Amino acid sequence: MEKKRNTISSFMEKYYLHFNAAAMVDAxxxxxxxxxxxxxxxxxxxxxxxxxxxxxILAEMIRQGKVDIISCTGANLEEDIMNLVAHNSYKRVPNYRDLSPQEEWDLLENGFNRVTDTCIPEEEAFRRLQKHIFHQWKSAQDKGERYLPHEFMYKMLLSGDLEQYYEIDPKDSWMLAAAERNLPIICPGWEDSTMGNIFASYCIKGQLNPSTMKSGIEYMTYLSDWYIKNSGGKGVGFFQIGGGIAGDFPICVVPMLYQDMEMETIPFWSYFCQISDSTTSYGSYSGAVPNEKITWGKLDIHTPKFIIESDATIVAPLIFAWLLDM
Structure with a gap:
């Protein structure tokens, strides 16, 4: 018997019948x-x-077990926590396309760093977290311990030190949901983030050692171990929001295990979907069609493959709503 769907998913099933809308429902x-x-x-x-x-919505996906591992940039790792502790001080600029260089400079002078139509408040977001994350870094170093970037974030969140600052309902923080579940996270290129820059500044000042933070190579070994243990049976799917290193880094674990570790029976990724507005162009990996990944030993001929060429902030919540039966 066909499943009876709730409001959002039934709307999608009735009206999203062609082109990117249909690809979204299929995915x-x-x-x-x-x-x-x-x-x-x-x-x-x-x-x-x-x-x-x-x-x-991603926090609820985590709580309901609809996601088993996340790969993200350092910015996404920290900016969810910044939103958790400084939401009321964010500034929205709906007319961001019309800003002059002087108006952009004025935002900087007033402590706002703009991301499209949203300005992150430097003092309330970055600096509010800085003393607490430094405590975690320094405490580990003093004990001779080393951790991955997300593990330090989990320690900070689970310590309760940030609860005094919460400005949103904590159930809306995906990082808090992930920490409570101890969800595996891969964060390649973490150094390219505000917290990565702050960590580097402490190393330059001689207050921290670079070795206190585990590296990207250690993230790959961490992912390799996880993939080997979890790729049996139906296997592991790959749901990619956007392009860049967050997707490029983890998808390579399969050809690495197959080619470099000579594990010839390691399964390919068993589902692939990418939401992206990147176009196929000369050398564009983010815009490459999924079939190109077959040639790199990442996807099988029979792997279900989907590309949704649209805005991820529109598409991802709709797909998650479908999965959560909203």
């Missing part, structure tokens, strides 16, 4: 089928999805 149905058959799913977050408040 949602295949994601749902993948989970129902016992598969696991990685979600990758590029761009500014945390500042776009994707946590409002």
């Amino acid at each position: 949602a149905k295949a994601y749902e089928k993948h989970l129902e058959e016992g598969g696991k799913m990685m979600i990758t977050l590029a761009g500014a999805m945390s500042t776009a408040e994707m946590g409002k």
Whole structure:
């Protein structure tokens, strides 16, 4: 018997029948089928999805077990927590396309860093977190311990030190939901983030050692171990939001295990979907069609493959709503 769907998912099923809308529904149905058959799913977050408040629905995906591992940029790792502790001080600029260089400079002078139509308040966001994350870094170093970037973030969140600052409902923070579940996270290129820059500044000042922070190579070994243990049966799917290193880094674990570790029976990724507005062009990996990934040993001929060429801030919440039966 066909499943009776709730409001958003039934609306999608009735009206999203062609082109990118149809691809979105097809991808949602295949994601749902993948989970129902016992598969696991990685979600990758590029761009500014945390500042776009994707946590409002991604946190529920985590709580309901619809995602098993996340790969994200350092910006997405920290910006969800910044939104958690400084939301009331964010500034929205709906006319951002019309800003002059002087108006942009004025935002900087007033402590606002702009991400499209949203300005992150430097003092309330970055600096409010800085003393607490430094405490975690220094405490680990003093004990001779080393951790991955997300593990330090989890320690800070679970310590309760930030609760005094909460300015949104904590159930809307995907990082808090992930910390409470101890969800595996891959954060390649973490150094390219505000917290990465702050960590580097402490190293330059001699207050911290670079070795206190585990590296990107250690993230790959961490992912390799996880993939080997979780790719049996239906396998692991790959749901990519945007492009860049958040997707490029983890998808390579399969050819690395197959080619470099000579694990010839390692399964390919068993589902692939990318939401992106990047166009196919000369050398553009983010805009490459999924079939190109077959030639790199990442996807199988039979892997269900979807490309949705649209705005991820529109598409991802709709697909998640489908999966959550909203």
